[in-house]
Each structure stands twice: as C-alpha cells, then as structure tokens.
Amino acid sequence: MGFKFYLLSSSMRLSYLMFADDILLFSKGDASSMMIIIRTFSTFSATSGLRMSKGKSNVYFNGVSEALKADFLQVSGLVEGRLPFRYLEVPIKTTRLNAQDCKPLFDKIMARIRILGIGNCHMQEVAWICSSVVRWIYTKPDLLWVKWVSNIYLRGSAWQDYSPSTNSSWYQRKICQVKDDFHQAYQQQNWVPNGNGYTISNGYEFLRLKSHDVPWSGFVWNVWTIPKHGFIAWIYHHGNMNTKSKLHRLGIREDSTCCICGIAEETMEHLFFDCPYSKCLLLCMGAWMGINFPVNNLLTWRLGRSGSQVQKEILDAAINACIYNIWHQRNRSKHELVLVRPNKLARLIMEELKMIFRGLDRRNLNRREEDWFQELLRRGS
Ligand SMILES: [Zn+2]
Incomplete structure (x- = not known):
C-alpha cells in the first residue's frame, strides 16, 4: 500500500x-498514507536533527473513522484540531470571511500601520495584487x-470566458469581477490607448x-532627496510622527517630555523647531545654505519662499535631511541614551548631502544655479 493524495490535490500530486x-x-x-507521513517525519528528524513542534501542530480529519483517528493520534502524539483550520488566526474556509473572522489579523495590521503612521495605502496594495493575479x-x-x-x-475552459458559479468563494468571484472589468476596459481601449499589451503596471x-x-x-519626493529622508518627511507632513505627546494622548505613555532636552512637551512643533537642539541644528544648516530656515510652520514656509526650482529642491532635500536626522537623534537619545552634538550633526548632514549632490545630473542647471551650487559645495567644510 502506497501513499495516496488528498482527493482535490491528486491531479496536481500536491502533498504539502x-x-x-x-x-x-x-x-x-x-x-497507509497517514503512517507514511509519520515515518517520513521520523526519518527527517533522524537525519536532520530537526523535530516537529507537537505543541504547535494539529491534525485535521474529514471522513475518517473514529477508530482510525484514535490510532493515528496515539501513534503520532498529535492533538486533533478543530475546523475551520486557522492560519494567522484567520479561519481558512471556502465561504466569505466576515468581519469577526478577520478581526485578529486586521487588528495586528492596523497596529503596525499606526506605528508607521501610514493611512489608507491598503487599497493601492489590493489594486497591485489584483492586476498581478490577472496577468499570472x-x-x-x-x-x-x-x-x-x-x-x-477552470477544468479546461478558457480563463477569459470563465464565470464563477454561485458556490464559488468570495475571492474567486472578486478576482473574476476584476478580470471582467479588465476585459471590458481592454476592449474599449480604456487603459491601453496605444494598443500595447497588458502589463501589471x-x-x-x-x-x-x-x-x-x-x-x-x-x-518630499524629488531627485535631490535621499529616499530614507523623504520617507520620514512624508510621515512628518502627514502629522503622524509618534512623538511622546501623541503617545501620551493615546494613553500609551505617561511621560510626554522631549526625549532630547527633557524640558518641554514633545510635540512635533517643539521637537523639530522649538527644541534648543533643533534650533541649533537649523541655524548651522541655514548658515550653510545662506537662508533662515523656518521656525514653525514648515509648509507655509515652503509654499512662500523664492528662488529657482532647482534651488528650492535642494533646500527641500536639506530640510528633509534635518527632519530625518532630528528624528533619528531623538530615537537614539530615547533608546540608546546617545546624542550627537547639533553642530557636529550639521557637518555630517552637509557632507552626506554634498556627496549625493555631486553624483546627480546637473546638466539642466543654468550658469547662475551652477555657481550657487558650487558655492554650496565649498561652504560648510
Ligand atoms: Zn526638546
């Protein structure tokens, strides 16, 4: 007697x-099949030294006699799991999941999103997955x-002509709905105006x-800005930095004083503009760039300043670097009790920016912009 596959996976010879x-x-x-699995596990353990974690493993039966179940559980040492089978705490079933089913996973994801300070990005992810699935x-x-x-x-029918049955799972019907939407849009040339083929993008x-x-x-997003600086600046402009003041309001922390100076409430306004540490850093950076950096409302300052487009973008890169580095130093101060002096940090930022700036294509700069740029590279050393 040999190993026999589970009914639905036998045509694909799928066993794991x-x-x-x-x-x-x-x-x-x-x-016979179940004993082969146990023997294979034993051989694997004897060969590799790795063992199944029986406390975290379960076995699920369907259509198996009580006597056979009991024998298998005794020999394997496993515990019978209850259906529906759960993965990441979500039940795996063919019918539509309800809100309660998804709540444990949803809570975990939302907790992570809140920590990152990211808003409604999940719909974009869903769009990307759906467009990928149709191409796959x-x-x-x-x-x-x-x-x-x-x-x-499908069972031999063409994917473009396939319609899900009323018994199909919610996922299957949704994917087919996307397929039909794509098919209709393709025929009407809604997304491929030049007649090119389908791409995921x-x-x-x-x-x-x-x-x-x-x-x-x-x-935030320009070629002069280092991506890691842009990312933190993006969260800053969303107003979602997890300062101690914000965590205090959410009931997560009792203490709300600034991690750097320890003398004022750690709001975003204080941390990035009013804190003596940040003021000193912005003063050094402003002297390098020949401007007065903002003292409070960054967006108003950015919208109202003068200068050519390139000069504005370089200033943006510098202030994005300041936001990133103030936040980085704040976190080091909080978690490692380490803080680089602000004038030294300003020099480090300048050197990093100069290195990035030198490597960028400046062929579109006019003479005046290039002179200003070269002066920037000479200063602050
Ligand atoms: Zn402070």
Whole structure:
C-alpha cells in the first residue's frame, strides 16, 4: 500500500504547502498514507536533527473513522484540531470571511500601520495584487495557485470566458469581477490607448484609487532627496510622527517630555523647531545654505519662499535631511541614551548631502544655479 493524495490535490500530486516556517501536509485519510507521513517525519528528524513542534501542530480529519483517528493520534502524539483550520488566526474556509473572522489579523495590521503612521495605502496594495493575479493566470502556468485554479475551477475552459458559479468563494468571484472589468476596459481601449499589451503596471494604474496631489508632495519626493529622508518627511507632513505627546494622548505613555532636552512637551512643533537642539541644528544648516530656515510652520514656509526650482529642491532635500536626522537623534537619545552634538550633526548632514549632490545630473542647471551650487559645495567644510 502506497501513499495516496488528498482527493482535490491528486491531479496536481500536491502533498504539502510551505509558508515561511509553517508547513501543511495533505493526504488521503487512510491508514497507509497517514503512517507514511509519520515515518517520513521520523526519518527527517533522524537525519536532520530537526523535530516537529507537537505543541504547535494539529491534525485535521474529514471522513475518517473514529477508530482510525484514535490510532493515528496515539501513534503520532498529535492533538486533533478543530475546523475551520486557522492560519494567522484567520479561519481558512471556502465561504466569505466576515468581519469577526478577520478581526485578529486586521487588528495586528492596523497596529503596525499606526506605528508607521501610514493611512489608507491598503487599497493601492489590493489594486497591485489584483492586476498581478490577472496577468499570472495568463503567463505563469507553473505557479501552484494558477495550477489549482486551472485544475479545480477552470477544468479546461478558457480563463477569459470563465464565470464563477454561485458556490464559488468570495475571492474567486472578486478576482473574476476584476478580470471582467479588465476585459471590458481592454476592449474599449480604456487603459491601453496605444494598443500595447497588458502589463501589471497599466492594470494597476487602471484599478488604483486616484486623488489630487497634496501640496507638499514635490517637497518630499524629488531627485535631490535621499529616499530614507523623504520617507520620514512624508510621515512628518502627514502629522503622524509618534512623538511622546501623541503617545501620551493615546494613553500609551505617561511621560510626554522631549526625549532630547527633557524640558518641554514633545510635540512635533517643539521637537523639530522649538527644541534648543533643533534650533541649533537649523541655524548651522541655514548658515550653510545662506537662508533662515523656518521656525514653525514648515509648509507655509515652503509654499512662500523664492528662488529657482532647482534651488528650492535642494533646500527641500536639506530640510528633509534635518527632519530625518532630528528624528533619528531623538530615537537614539530615547533608546540608546546617545546624542550627537547639533553642530557636529550639521557637518555630517552637509557632507552626506554634498556627496549625493555631486553624483546627480546637473546638466539642466543654468550658469547662475551652477555657481550657487558650487558655492554650496565649498561652504560648510
Ligand atoms: Zn526638546
């Protein structure tokens, strides 16, 4: 007697799925197949020294006699799990998940998003995944998920003509809805005006939510700004820095005093503009750039300043660097009890920016801008 596959996966000869350090094994519920799994585990353990964590493992039966169940549980030392099977605390089932099913995972994701200070970015992610899925079905026949869809759902019919049955899962129906939307848009040339073929990126652009640019998008995302500086500046402009004042308001911290000076409440205004440490840093950076950096409302200052576009972008890169470094020093002060003196930090920032600036294409700079730029490179050393 040999190993027999689980009914739905026999055509694909699928006996396991792995995700990170988790593994799911499937077999027909007969004594022979289940004993082969146990023997294989024993051989694996004897060879590798790695053992299954029985406290974190479960076995699930369907259509298996009580006597066979009892034998298997006794021999394997495993505990029977309750259906529906859960992964990341979410039940894995063919019917639509309700809000309560998803709540544990949703709470974890939202907690992470709150820590990062990111708002409604999940819809963009969904759009990207959907546009990818539609392309995979056409171009990646070897993917396990595509094989599964072909064997279990399509069963020989063409993907573009396929309609889900009323018994199909919610996911299946949603993916098919996206497929139909794409198909209709493709026929009407809504997303491929030049007649080019489908790409994930144009599918993504078609699906994603679009809104107006915020007034500070150009301040944060420009070629002179280092991406890590831009990312923190982006959170800053959202007003989502997790200062001690904010955490205090949320009931997470009792103490709300500034991590750097320890004498005032750590609001964003204080930390980035009013703190003696930040004032000194901005003074040094302003002297280097020949300007007075803002003392409070950064957005108003950015919208009202003069100068050429390139000069503004270079100033933006510098102030984004200041925001990043003040936040970095604040975190080091809080977690490592270390703080670099502000005038030394200003020199480090200048050197880093100069190195970046030298490497960028400046062919579009006019003579006046180039002179200003060269003067910037000479100063502050
Ligand atoms: Zn302070």
